Amino acid sequence: MSKTTEIDNQLFILIGALSFIPIVIILRGLVVSKLWLWFMVPLGVNQISIAHSMGISLLFALLSGHEDTKDDSMSETIKKALAAPILILLIGYIITFFM
Numbered sequence: 001m002s003k004t005t006e007i008d009n010q011l012f013i014l015i016g017a018l019s020f021i022p023i024v025i026i027l028r029g030l031v032v033s034k035l036w037l038w039f040m041v042p043l044g045v046n047q048i049s050i051a052h053s054m055g056i057s058l059l060f061a062l063l064s065g066h067e068d069t070k071d072d073s074m075s076e077t078i079k080k081a082l083a084a085p086i087l088i089l090l091i092g093y094i095i096t097f098f099m
Helices: 003-039 050-064 074-096
Strands: none
Touching: 003 050, 003 074
């Protein structure tokens, strides 16, 4: 592989990763917002916006540390980043039936 092609591939991966980050942040914000509505609002806590939810999600991500994904491929990392919030939302939805 030529040096130019290798640099182009790395640039493509970087741009793809940077464009994927806001999607994950918004998805996590939507999930936190919905879980907050299901579990916190019935306890008398005010509803929060999606922007607040994104901030809370980022705060928890910062405080909880990061998972080591250096051995994962880019597609594996993307799958994990999308699957985790969706799975959490599904589990939360199931829990609402027991409330």
